[in-house]
Amino acid sequence: MKKTDNIRHFDLKAIKDPKFLKTLSNAELEVLAADIRDEILRVTSLNGGHLSSNLGVTELTIALHKFYDFTKDKLIFDVGHQCYTHKILTGRDLSSLRKQDGISGFIKCSESPYDIFEAGHSSTSLSAASALAYIRDKEKKDYQIVTLIGDASIANGLAFEAINHLAHTSSKVIIILNDNNMSISKSVGGLGRAFSNISTGYRYNIFKAKLKRNLTKTKAGLNFLSFLARFKNFIKRSIVPLTLFDNLGFVYLGPIDGHNFKALEKAFKRANNTNKSIIIHCVTKKGKGYQLAENDHSGYWHGVTPFDITSGQPKNLHPLTISWSHFYADILKEIVKNDPRAIIISPATEKGAGLDEIFKEYPSKCIDMGIAEEHATTFASVLAKEGYHPYVSIYSTFLQRAYDMLSHDNARIKAKTKFLVERAGLIGNDGETHQGIYDVAFLTSIPNVLIAMASNKSEAKALLDYNNETTMFIRLPREQIRKDEEILLLDIKENRYLYFNDLKMSENVLLTYGPLGRKLATYFIQNQDDIYLINTLFLSPLDEETLEQLINKKRIFIYNPYSVLEGYSDKIADYLLKHGFKGEFISYDIPLAFIKQATIAEQLKEYDLDCETIYLKIKSKTGG
DSSP states (O other), X not given: OOOOTTOXXXXXXXXXXXXXXXXXXXXHHHHHHHHHHHHHHHXXXXXOEEOHHHHHTHHHHHHHHHHSOTTTSEEEEESGGGOHHHHHHTTOOGGGTTSTTSOOSSOOTTTOTTOOOOOSSSSOXXXXXXXXXXXXXXXXXXXXXXXXXXXXXXXSHHHHHHHHHHHTXXXXXXXXXXXXXXXXXXXXXXXXXXXXXXXXXXXXXXXXXXXXXXXXXXXXXXXXXXXXXXXXXXXXXXXXXXXXXHHHTOEEEEEEETTOHHHHHHHHHHHHHOSSOEEEEEEOOTTTTOHHHHTOSSSTTTEEOSBOTTTOOBSXXXXXXXXXXXXXXXXXXXXXXXXXXXXXXXXXXXXXXXXXXXXXXXXGGEEEOOSOHHHHHHHHHHHHHTTOEEEEEEEHHHHGGGHHHIIIIIITTTOOOEEEEETOBXXXXXXXXXXXXXXXXXXXXXXXXXXXXXXXXXXXXXXXHOOOSSEEEEEOOSOEEETTOOOOOOOOSSOSSEESOOOTTOSEEEEEOHHHHHHHHHXXXXXXXXXXXXXXXXXXXXXXXXXXXXXXXXEEEEEEEEEESTTTHHHHHHHHHHTTOOSEEEEEEEOSSOOOSSOHHHHHHHTTOSHHHHHHHHHHHHTO
């Protein structure tokens, strides 16, 4: 990356806090921005992470830290994954980014006092900011509250709820709208900028405050003040097209070049002059400074795995494997091709779910809802009731946002919707906010739902072909599967549980599911161990006919590496105990906790859930 001539580079690892920014010229800030971009690119190429979004907000983040004092003022990121520059400026070395016991890829309160609110999901910042503004005003303190929110995040219902709330309060919040993809409002031209400059000017606001103070002393003054306000609004509305934010009562300032330090500083000064909430609309280039990311229109460079900087090619991909996401996407592509009533729905995650080719090839049968999980879920239920075949691809961690719609709008009316629950199980380096280990627990609390998880390609194909009579959830992990694995025709109409072997006479039983369950079962089969191996293809509802046959067994083991105890293991235990089971029941589950970042293999090992450890534990119990 080119840097301004004759200005030294910065030792980023020597930065302890942002105070040094106050002394830097704009030319020096540009060099710092380029240095930070180089570091973000270097680290994400090694560790993976969110690349494009962080390259796009580098100058904007630097400008915020130069202008404001966030030991006193408050800064909230939305979504928290665009915080890499912020972490560097507040004294954190990104070298351990997303590694076990390293720096989080999201805002993390335990890392720094500069991180004041954590979020791995979008659109929470404005609710948090409104609460902080309420506290500040209630305690009669004086500081600014700033949120940095992306254009996609602000379109979410939660953000609109907070905006509506702020519009009805006198509490001031400065909202930095990072527009890196679309125009939120049409450019209002020179007159619009003129009105913005007037309404955010220091002298104008001082005059306005004095006039209001003097006119409110008498009834005639109050009437005249009301007339002035109506007249001003009439003139403004007659000349300048208003944005949504204007209509809600916010001051709107922009668009501003989000890479121009001089323009940003001027906008921040004007924001401080206002006495009510303001939207500063900043236009940035997502992926700025790295050409491959700048030219990306599919979202490929938004979140990356380790890659080669020069070629852009991913590292460590095995040529003989494919992700479960891409395998399911291949099957869905055939379904969409052959089924005229099939519709694919995604809440802004089609790239991560491997659906981008389907969206490109069949645009009329694919819908990107944006970050709107609740809307996507209810929308799908209506499609299903009207005879269409909706497939909703959604990450497990985002599915929990739509619980109400899943219950009321889908399961309650037995809408024949199929949900592909992406990244089910341990998720790895994204950490606590993204683990997909809770969906079984909350879905089994809803009547009329089917929950399934395939352990191989044949089961996956059968699940997508399954004629569900009610709402169905197909879980798939963030793992790889061999490309050359054969797909067999499998009829699962009457077979909710399948079997890895047929040792029904054994006193020892292992129930498990998913690819890791198949891997563990393979250990027992290869060693010819005396244990009856059951593949619970459908996690819910229970296959009571099969479980009835296990009541008199000596030992029952459950290997549950994709979810917590609640919803799967405890439901089986409850059934067995209620029906007279007297033997030994042992389940190996992910703990009910917020699992910290690490690789999936490291997380399994930390909780003794890797197949090798579980195999030895069960062998020790069965006397093998």
